[in-house]
Amino acid sequence: MKKLLALLLALVLCLGAMTVLAEDEVKFEPALEFMIGLSPVNGTSYVTATEKYTYYKSVYTTEGELLAVFPYTDIAYCDQQFFAVFNSDDPNARALVSVDGKQLTEAVYRDFTVFSDRWFAGLVLEPVAEGEEGNYKIGKEQFNIARRDLYFVDRNSGDARLVYTFKDNEFVSAAAHDDFIAVLNSAEEIKLYDSNFRACNYEMAKISSTIYGVKDFAVINLVSGDIVADGYVSLKEQFVNGKGYIIGTRYDYTGKKVSGVIDTDGNELMPAAYTVNTVANGYVVLTDESGLKGLYSVKEGRQILPCEFSAIMASKVSTDAYVHNGYVAVENGDLRGYYDIEAGELTCDYKYDKTKVTTVGCTTFWQTDEGEYTLAAADGVETDVYLDSIETKLTRGNGYLLVAKRDGKYGVIDWHGNVILPFEHSKAISITDDSKAIIRNGTGFELDLIVRVPQPAAAEPDVTEPDAE
Numbered sequence: 001m002k003k004l005l006a007l008l009l010a011l012v013l014c015l016g017a018m019t020v021l022a023e024d025e026v027k028f029e030p031a032l033e034f035m036i037g038l039s040p041v042n043g044t045s046y047v048t049a050t051e052k053y054t055y056y057k058s059v060y061t062t063e064g065e066l067l068a069v070f071p072y073t074d075i076a077y078c079d080q081q082f083f084a085v086f087n088s089d090d091p092n093a094r095a096l097v098s099v100d101g102k103q104l105t106e107a108v109y110r111d112f113t114v115f116s117d118r119w120f121a122g123l124v125l126e127p128v129a130e131g132e133e134g135n136y137k138i139g140k141e142q143f144n145i146a147r148r149d150l151y152f153v154d155r156n157s158g159d160a161r162l163v164y165t166f167k168d169n170e171f172v173s174a175a176a177h178d179d180f181i182a183v184l185n186s187a188e189e190i191k192l193y194d195s196n197f198r199a200c201n202y203e204m205a206k207i208s209s210t211i212y213g214v215k216d217f218a219v220i221n222l223v224s225g226d227i228v229a230d231g232y233v234s235l236k237e238q239f240v241n242g243k244g245y246i247i248g249t250r251y252d253y254t255g256k257k258v259s260g261v262i263d264t265d266g267n268e269l270m271p272a273a274y275t276v277n278t279v280a281n282g283y284v285v286l287t288d289e290s291g292l293k294g295l296y297s298v299k300e301g302r303q304i305l306p307c308e309f310s311a312i313m314a315s316k317v318s319t320d321a322y323v324h325n326g327y328v329a330v331e332n333g334d335l336r337g338y339y340d341i342e343a344g345e346l347t348c349d350y351k352y353d354k355t356k357v358t359t360v361g362c363t364t365f366w367q368t369d370e371g372e373y374t375l376a377a378a379d380g381v382e383t384d385v386y387l388d389s390i391e392t393k394l395t396r397g398n399g400y401l402l403v404a405k406r407d408g409k410y411g412v413i414d415w416h417g418n419v420i421l422p423f424e425h426s427k428a429i430s431i432t433d434d435s436k437a438i439i440r441n442g443t444g445f446e447l448d449l450i451v452r453v454p455q456p457a458a459a460e461p462d463v464t465e466p467d468a469e
Contacts (some may be wrong), residue, residue, distance in 0.1 A: 026401075026420050031064025031437070032447035038439045040396070041077045045319060045434040046099065047447060048075055057085065059099055062437040064447060068101030079114040092124050096151075096160070104151065104160035111138060116176035116209075118195075120160075122149045150181075152195045163197040175209040177237075177244075180223060182207055192222055210237040212246060212264070219248060219266070229266040233257070240282045240299045247279050248272065259284075261298065269301055278314075281321035285312055295322060304341045305330070315361055317396040319434045324361030324398035327378035336364065338378035348380045358392060361399025361435075363415040365390055375402075375417050383417035394428055397435030401450065403428075412438060 032038065036050040046067070047060045057075035059067045072085035072095075081099040086107065095107040109122035125143035128134040134142040148171055151160040169186040176182075179195045182204055190204040192211070202222045204213065211222045214235055219228040232248040238261075239245075249259045250272050260272030261284065274286035277293065284296040286307055294307035305312065305328060313329035313336070314321045322328050327338045327347065335350035336359065357366045362378035373390060375383045387404045394403040401420060402413050411423035412431070421429065421438065430439045438448045 026414065027451055028421075028438075028448040029451055030446050031449045032060060034446060038447055040430055040432040040437075040439060042317075042396075043319065043433055044077070044081075045432065045436065046077075047432065047437065047439070048077075049447075059083065060447070062432045062434055062447070063449065067099055068097070070097055070101070070103075078112050078120075080117045080120075082112070082114055082120065084109075084112055091127070096120065096122065098153075098158060100158070102158050104153065105149075109149075110143070111136075115174055115181060116178075118153050118155070118178060119174075119176035119181050120151050120153075121166075121174075122151065123147070124149075150197070152179075152197075163195070173207055175207050177209055177211045180211050194223075210235070210244075210246075212237065217250075219246060219262075221264075228264060229262055236276070236279045238279050238282065238284070238298050245269070245298050247276055247284060249276070259286075261296065269298075270296055270303070274307070280314075283322050295328065297323075304328075305339060309339075313359060315399075317433060318361055318398055320398065325378065325400050327362045329359050329361075329364070329378075338362065338380075340378070348376065348378055352376060358390070359399075360392065360395050360402065361397065363399040363402060365402075375413075375415060377415035379415075381416055385413065385417040387413075391428075394430045396433050397431045400435060401431055401438070403431060 032049060038047060038049050040047055045062050047062055049058050049060060051058050051069055055073055056069050056071055057073060058069040061067065070085045072087050074086050076084045078084055083097050084094045085097050086094040092110045093107050094109050096104045096112050098104060105122050110125040111123045113121045123145055124147040125136060126146045128142045128144055134144040136143045136145050148166045149162050150164045152163050153160045172184045172186055174181055174183045180192055182190055182192045184190050184207045190207055192200040192202055192204055194200060200223055212228065212235060213220055213222050214232055217232060218230050219232050219235060221228060229248065232250050234249045236247045237244055238247060244264050246262050246264060247259055248262055249257050252258045258272045259274060259276040260268060261270040262268050274288055276284055277287055278285040282297065282299045284298065286294045286296055288307035292307045293309050293312050294303055295305035295312055296303045309330040310333055311331040312322060313331065318324060323341060326342055327340055330337055330339050331354060332350040334354055336352045336354045337346055337350040338348035340347040352364050357364050364376040365373050367373050371386055373385050373387050375385060387406050389405045391403040391405060400415050404411055404413055406423040409423040410425040410429045411419060412421035412429060414420055425440060436450060438450060440446060440448060
């Protein structure tokens with residue numbers, strides 16, 4: 001009997017070793033366990049949490065790496081990896097901190113305006129009488145600006161220093177570029193200043209986020225006066241990983257305006273042959289002579305979509321505006337499909353009426369009957385699933401995973417309808433914008449990593465002859 005049990009156990013172990021994991025299988029590895037108040041920071045790869053015992057706010061990456069713990073009980077994301085921290089809702093008691101844990105100001109401000117990763121302003125506000133309008137608004141609250149302090153962040157030390165306090169009428173708006181900031185005053189005068197707030201000797205015709213301008217058909221560095229490139233009538237600038245690129249517009253031989261991409265040394269990266277519609281998030285949306293749109297990736301330095309589409313769909317709930325799990329949602333009139341940028345072809349033809357479906361990244365879905373949805377994945381697979389709802393406000397990221405409800409409970413499915421997280425959670429689940437983590441507030445407050453499991457080779461069966469008795 002013992003020999004039989006031993007043989008059965010060996011067989012089970014052998015079969016287990018031969019199991020091949022499906023390519024789309026997902027497993028979870030808890031990264032933050034039993035944390036209070038986990039919350040994704042929209043548009044980033046950060047998560048805020050509350051530390052045990054101290055109740056101080058902390059910032060983690062979606063991979064569970066602790067970046068900083070701040071001695072404050074409340075935190076709010078501003079922009080450019082800056083957070084406002086405070087211990088109460090008292091007026092003018094907030095400080096600005098960097099994501100790596102450095103406190104940049106004293107806790108004396110009510111709000112902050114972030115211009116770039118180098119420039120921000122701290123605002124001291126005073127309330128207005130009930131029924132009156134102020135010159136600054138937060139939500140529905142009206143304030144007057146008592147003081148606006150301008151700070152510059154040193155790139156080496158990461159410290160911020162106060163460089164100027166604006167007086168009345170000295171500030172209307174500003175736009176920053178690296179070590180320089182352009183300021184518009186109430187007299188509609190624009191001046192460019194360096195990191196010590198010394199005025200540069202160059203007149204600016206309009207407020208701009210760039211230190212490059214066009215004068216006499218030349219792209220000029222406004223600070224040095226150097227000519228970068230010739231033959232352009234206007235420009236826009238794009239930043240990718242801290243490096244600047246210029247989308248320059250010129251006239252072609254027919255007199256039509258066309259745009260291309262050059263770097264800040266004047267090297268042509270994309271010939272001026274298209275009309276540029278949108279410049280954002282490392283991409284340039286192009287339109288050719290026939291009015292069809294394509295997509296150029298500044299990061300990759302190439303056109304990743306040909307000009308064959310009436311529209312290219314952008315996402316507002318992902319850290320990547322256009323490419324989701326390797327696919328881009330494209331349109332032909334009112335019909336939507338998907339383009340695989342690696343294969344260079346449509347993988348999901350135009351067949352979904354954009355007025356009747358919802359698209360989140362690489363998944364499009366619609367409700368067919370009560371309690372039934374059809375999922376259309378970007379790889380062309382359609383799946384019918386029974387669900388109460390798909391929670392579009394909680395489903396963020398590239399759309400490979402969707403937060404849904406079944407029988408009143410939250411769960412997570414993938415783009416083919418496979419259940420990734422069982423429908424047993426009474427509290428809301430959220431997916432981070434970078435698609436790397438799921439926050440499950442109903443199961444002990446923990447952040448779960450999503451890990452794609454590679455498909456291993458099948459194990460060779462054990463054919464060793466048993467020892468002779």
